[in-house]
Amino acid sequence: MSTFVIGESLVDVIHSPAGVTRHPGGSPFATAVGLALLGRRTQLLTRIGDDADGTLLRARLEESGVELVNGSVDNRPTSTAHATINERGAASYEFSLVSDFPMPPEDPALRAKIQEHAPRAVHVGSLGAHLEPGRQAVLEWLKLYAGRSTVTYDPNIRLNVMGSAHTVLAQIDEMMPYIDVVKASDEDIAALLGEISPAEAAKYFLNRGAKLAVITRGPEGVLLATSHESVALPAAMVEVVDTVGAGDAMTAALIDGLGRFSVLGGEETAHIADLSAPVLRSLGAYAAAAAGIAITRAGANPPTRAELQAESELYAR
Template sequence: MNAPGPMPPRRIVVVGESLVDLVAGPDRRTYVAHPGGSPLNVAYGLARLGRPTSLLTRLGDDAFGTLVRDHLDRAGVDLLAPPEPGLATSLATVTLDPQGSASYDFRIDWDLPARAPLPPGTVAVHTGSIAAALEPGASAVRALLEAERDRGRATVSFDPNCRPALMGDPRTARARTEQLVALSDVVKASDEDLRRLYGERPVEDVAAAWLDLGASLVVVTRGGHGSYAAGRAATVTRPAAPADVVDTVGAGDSFMSALLDSLAREQCLGKDRRPALAALSADALTRIVDRAARAAAVTVGRAGAMPPDLAELDAHALASQGA
């Protein structure tokens, strides 16, 4: 009898758009190209933290697509679909205000590419942003999540990361978001996302409603005001990590990457770990959310969506303890 082969690594699969951010310079006439897109940033951040990561995305075989592929290769992200001949890679024009906050203008055509089954060892599937809102790809993404939820093998996570120019009217966007929340185990959103969806409804009320829809953990980021995390067993309110802000591009995505990585470190990802996810204590939520906040703090301290690697994140934790 042959001995069983090695178990595949516990892998996180991210599903969603990749694009190139054209970031305007101070004169608003020159632009610098950076790989971007919220799902791409999350996958890149996970791989930078040493987490085995695959990305199911849609790329062209043009120069911008090559820029994106090289960026992902450097971090060790596994692409699950090849570039499409003749397709133009999506673009976003990014303008920064004096405080470093970003606004976006998109040129994007999103659909889910043809693919093989998700890799062996997949313990979590994450999506969000444009991929979950823009048709025809949004319906395909929702069907993928429904299939994963039915199989029950992977933790499903979702970040709405609302883009006003693409989300449609708030009522439609709210209904679409709640459909995806109901399919998810973990949901992360910003307070800006919640205002776009629910107006001035308190974030604690929205988080409680999303738990009632079926999520086991809801985390709401509040920029410089910290974050709020609501689980089934505990809730915590945490301050922001100290940071010198250069720009905020990719901060929420870095938070999401470190949130998922921290849940993996706490052994809360995968079909067999749903009870552990639901039982997270206040102490565990504090560890998880604070680590995610430190990742965001490193990212806002430098230009572009450049999340920390594991050594940088550990160094920031040590520096914070010494402060």
């Protein structure tokens, strides 16, 4: 299964009680790495500087097996996020970044060739889907792959960088015609919509065309909902090192899991809306296990398929 991820790459500068460390990061970057570690052929369209931090990012992509799309490296500084980890392992961020990605080709023959070989899944989200000029590139790629690829979206809201909730909601409405699966955290929902229930949050995205809405609730677990079914699952019980990249590990596992159930790409996408409660429960448990592994180690560090298989025989196939 081929996957195509569009969005920011950056270096997480982690400030914790143990000191300061630097880790490859960025939500789309970490999702791409997570997909590759789960054995999926993955391409990443992003922006990385030709500098020391860029070298760190490219090394991580190469090590993980992610293919960096041509045009993703330029001579501007690599973006950074300074993350401060509190005593509970939760992170707060300050960003220095540029969101700017290559546009799809204008030549009709090249566009037709790209569409002919469309990936099964396209993932977008986070700062890259909301900051200009990168946001326009994301929209154009979504339009190019419309009806050919299953599109997943993780808002990963940072209003101090993205702007007002009103602005972000308007941008989400512009993207929703192209989005099939939304994975959002309860913190994302609170920032955008206020204190509403997970079920109400899921309904918000389902009413706008999503076939599946996944609402994560940290230690309270996760809700998966379609227009027909809804299941709630507990979070994995593990010792938390930090939560950096946990949501991205979950996103990667969700996409991989949907691929395991053969509902990604073209006409197969429609079947996501018909997933049964047992399938949703299996999908959610798989994704929660991936997040559970990620939070037991520092930085954006998603699990491999072998690590997930070691968690339970349910994930062995």
